[in-house]
Amino acid sequence: MLRTQINQSKNNIFQVSKKPWPCNVHGISAPSALVWSRPLIQRKLKVKRGSVGCRNNNIKAVAVTEAEKKSVKVRVTVTVQLTGGFFSQFSISRGLDDITDLIGKSLLLELVSSDLDPKTGEEKKTIKGYVHKTGHEEEEVKYETEIEVPSSFGEVGAILVENEHHKEMYLKDVLLDGFINGPLRISCNSWVHSKYDKPSKRVFFTNKSYVPSETPEGLKRLREEELVHLRGNGQGERKTYERVYDYDVYNDLGDPDSSDDLKRPVLGGKENPYPRRCRTGRPRCDTDPASEKRSSSVYVPRDEAFSDVKQQTFSTNTVYSALHAVVPSLQTAILDSNLGFPLFSSIDDLFNEGVNLPPLKDKNSLRTLFPRLIKAISDTQQDLLRFETPSPMERDRFFWFRDEEFARQTLAGLNPCCLQLVTEWPLKSKLDPKVFGPPESAITTEIVEREIRGYFTIDEAIKQKKMFILDYHDLLLPFVEQIRQLEGTTLYGSRTLFFLTIDGTLRPLAIELTRPPMDGKPQWKQVFTPCWHSTGVWLWRLAKAHVLSHDSGYHQLVSHWLRTHCCTEPYIIATNRHLSAMHPIYRLLHPHFRYTMEINALAREALINANGVIESSFTPKKYSVLLSSVVYDKQWQFDLQALPADLIHRGMAVKDPNAPHGLKLTIEDYPYANDGLLLWDAIKQWVTDYVNHYYADPNQVESDKELQAWWEEIRTVGHGDKKDEPWWPVLKTKQDLVEIITTIVWITSGHHAAVNFGQYNYAGYFPNRPTIARTNMPTEDPSDPEWEFFMEKPEFALLKCFPSQIQATTVMSVLDILSSHSPDEEYLGQTIEPSWEDDPIVKAKFEVFSGRLKELEGIIDGRNADRKLRNRSGAGVVPYELLKPFSEPGVTGQGVPYSISI
Structure with a gap:
């Protein structure tokens, strides 16, 4: 120079x-x-x-x-999303903001150059300008101005925004039109706080992505400062307008200040290991300093919450309305909380006649929110709640009764990720026999060989990989004594054994139920098998009801809540604390994290909280979430969340380089695995293409300081209770990064879709998947009057074991909503992110990915039409479509959204 x-x-x-x-x-x-x-x-x-x-x-x-003498006039257009909060017509602040708009000082924009000043070596001065309101459409408001930009300013790398209104605003995007190279659109899709709440300005980077080492010099300070802001200082109670991401333990599920019965242990820490959730900073309870006070709303960083326009159609709003309107009405209508269904026809009446409710305050709103659920509302009589008949029930009203359907659903039902190959015989508990009794299973060789009718010996069946098990024995047995002390529930440890038949279907062989030594009585265990005699038939049906309640609880608390919602929250927090919004991996992950923290906050508020829906209606009751902590401690591994690794770990596949996907399935017709592996491969190829585009140098991954800090914090803080485990993947190469990202994407999209969107279809008719078993097996104590009752009226004994009317209707209401796709659902591969679209190479790779998902739809349709695949087709059988990528709105039993948004 x-x-x-x-x-x-x-x-x-x-x-x-x-x-x-x-x-x-x-x-x-x-x-x-x-x-x-x-x-x-x-x-x-x-x-x-x-x-x-x-x-x-x-x-x-x-x-x-x-x-430098030359400059261009750039037309700036800011699109603001209409929201009830900002554009409310009935507030003092709204009037003040109208005046602000009138005088043209509503939004101050500053253009930030990507370059440093060559004379001083410092950042160039920003170019400022107020945008003025020019009009609005049905859902958007436009603000515009012209700014003169010298050609010496260089490339615009970011904008700063100051909101001079008294209310926050939701910025959709900013368009800068007038540059020689064409218009520049900056996607915001974010809330901008009022300067009266916080004086700092918001920064929005352009859609161009940079790894840290390639960040333009003029943006480095802003990149680092924005991450510091997002981390916060760990102090004080968070405000609704803040965007601070920090960690805390699960200490807000109980409400000890209201009642001692509502006190719950803290989850997270040495005693009860658990993933971390977002810190809210609420004060501690008066009666239990370890617990956080509950409040009417739960803080989530502002961009994680639904915008008002999203709230109007998105299912979380529906869930909230159900829990605060429909469920209390059900409780009022059904006065006896322990009242069961007197007849099976009474269960059918839920779909035919409905439930009479007390007058509902907002009928029109409920009609909108529950188009399926509320089938008829009378304006002159009591409001009527009538449930839609689930698809399996429509096809075959006795589907839930059949053993072959019971077995088929372990491969193609609501919880298809728990079945394991039997590799050791005899079956034996690993629990301490001094506490829990003899470890040997009561399922003997003689019982098994009798059930498989002499075609195989037990050794031959195991060697040929024909024996499978659903094993909740050692997990549940330590909880039996505690749970049996609670009113209206009971528990056993359970094992269910299946045999793979010559036509590729499973046949249930035996169910073992175990009660540990308690109340001065020795261990009790009994094996139940399919039977032709009336007593054995009804005992088998009761045993199945118990196993199904165990599987329902495990599905909801582990396969669904823990493995997807709960374990993903630390990934979201770490991503926002350590990956800049301009980081390519942030932009790859962002659509897979949308709204997850909001739905998790709602879960803590009303679903998994003390006396919430789960505790009120599922077998473990007040020990429900504690049970998921035990599973996290003893079973959860990040590396096993990858679908191929999970299948291999459970013995459901082995590595085979000559087989599709590099895996040979133990059960060839395994719908969840067959469709899941196609989806896994498509995701992995897309992630590989994306990572290769941004990391050309093999050493860039290891030298990416943001990426390394991100992975370090996920392991040591977000999942800090497992930080010393040897199975954590290292992050040094592009291959490491691809595997880690693919696993996270799979869990938030494919795995969640498989365990969520079939909930109403498979559990809406609750005898197929009862959430709770309320009575003991009558054979546990033959001197008990329940044995005589069972012998006289076995059907009523089964109905008595099933959930009560209030439990069943509450769960049915919630599951209908949780299974529903909103009209504006964002499906995997269907919608392209702005930053991907602006890069021609990434856009082309995304189009390939989207094309593969469209092909996947056709493949799944073809498989469901193949009559040889008996686990996904047959008379009255619902086709397996949970991993079909796209869906119409509503409860369709198909569709894979990007994220865990419900």
Whole structure:
């Protein structure tokens, strides 16, 4: 760079040394080390581009400065999403904001250059301008202005926004039109707080992605400062407008200040290991300093909450309404909380006749929110709640009764990720026999060989991989004594054994139920098998009801809540604390995290909280979430969340380089695995293409400081109770990164879809999947009057074991909503992110990914039409469509959204 001492005289004439320049510009000799200032150029030189001749490149200083004279007028258009909060017509602040709009000082924008000032080496001054409201459409408001941008400003890398209204605003995007290279659109999709709440400005980076080492010099400070802001200082109670991501333990599920019965243990820490959730900073309870006070709403960082327009159609609002309107009405209508169903026809009446409710306050709103659930509302009589008949029930009203359907659902039902291959015989408990009794299973070789009718010996069946088990024995047995002390529930440890038949279907062989030594009685265990005699048939049905309640609880608390919702929250927190919004991996992960923290906050508020829906209606009751902590401690591993690794771990597949996906399935017709592996491969290829595009250098992953801090914090803080486990993947290579990202994406999309969107279809008719078993097996104590009752009226004994009317209808209401796709659902591969679309290479790779998902739909349709695949087709059988990528709105039993948004 050219430098010299420049002095300014009184008459504003610049004085320079007389040493001549090695070139002459329009007769002006320049010193050899001169940087011409703009005032001097403007007064002394009348140079046009291309009119300068010289012997070397020193004259570039003059040419660049001349270019600085040129500027372009850029039209700025800001699109603001209409929201009930900001555009409410009935508030003092709204009137003040109207005045602000009228005088044209509502939104202050500052353009930030990607480049440093070549003279000073510091950031260039921002270019400021107020945008003015120019009108609005049905859902959007436009703010516009013109800003003069010198060509010397360089490339715009970010904008700063100051909201001078008294209310926050939801910015959709900013369009800068007038640059030589074409318009620049900056996607915001974020809330901007009022400066009266917080004076700091919001920064929005352009859609161009950068790994940290490639960040333009003019944006480095903003990139780092924004991450510092998002981390917060860990102090104080969070405000609704804040965007701070921090960690805390699960200490807000109980409500000890209201009642001792509502006190719950803290989850997270050495005693009860658990993933971390988002810190709210609420004060501690008066009666239990370890617990956090509950409040009417739960803080989530502002961008994680639904916008008002999203709230109007998105299912979380429906869930909230159900829990605060429909469920209390059910409790009022059904006065006896322990009242069961007197007849099976009474269960059918839920779909035919409905439940009479007390008058509902907001009928029209409920009609909108529950188009399926509320089938008829009378304006003159009591409001009527009538449930939609689930698809399996429509096809075959006795589907739930059949053993083959009971077995089929372990492969293609609501919880298809728990079945394991039997590799050791005899079955044996690993629990302490001094506490829990003899470890040997009561399922003997003789029982098994009798049930498989002599075609195989037990050793041959195991060797040929034909024996499978649903094993909740050791997990549940330690909870039996505690749970049996609670009213209206009971528990056993359970094992259910299945045999793989020659046609590729499973046949249940035996169910073992175990009660540990308690109340001075020795261990009790009994094996139940399919039977032709009336007593054995009904005992088998009762045993199945118990196993199904165990599987329902495990599904909801582990396969669904723990493995998807709960374990994903630390990934979201770490991503926002350590990956800049301009980081390519942040932009890859962002759509997979949308709204998860909001739905998790609602779960803590009303679903998994003390006396919430789960505790009120599922077998473990007040120990429900504690049970998921035990599973997290003893079973959860990040590396096993990958679908291929999970299948191998359960013995449901082995590595085979010659097989599709590199895996050979133990059960060839395994719908969840067959469709899931296609989806897994499509996701992995898309992630691989994306990572390769941004990490050309093999060493870039290990040297990416943001990425390394992100993975370190996930392991040591977000999942800190497991930080010392040896199975955590290392993050050094692109391959490591691809595997980690693919696993996270699979869990938030495919795995969640498989365990969530079939809930109403499979559990809406609750005898197929009762959430609770309320009575003991009658054979546990033959001297008990329950044995005589069972012998006289076995059907009523089964109905008595099933959930009560209030439990069943509450769960049915919630499951209907949780299984529903909103009209604006964002499906995997269907909607492209703005940053992906702006990069031609990434856009092309995404289109390939989207095309593969469309092909997947056709493949799944073909499989469901193949009559040879008996686990997904047959008379009255619902086709397996949970991993079909796209769906219409409603409860369709198909569709894979990007994220865990319900």
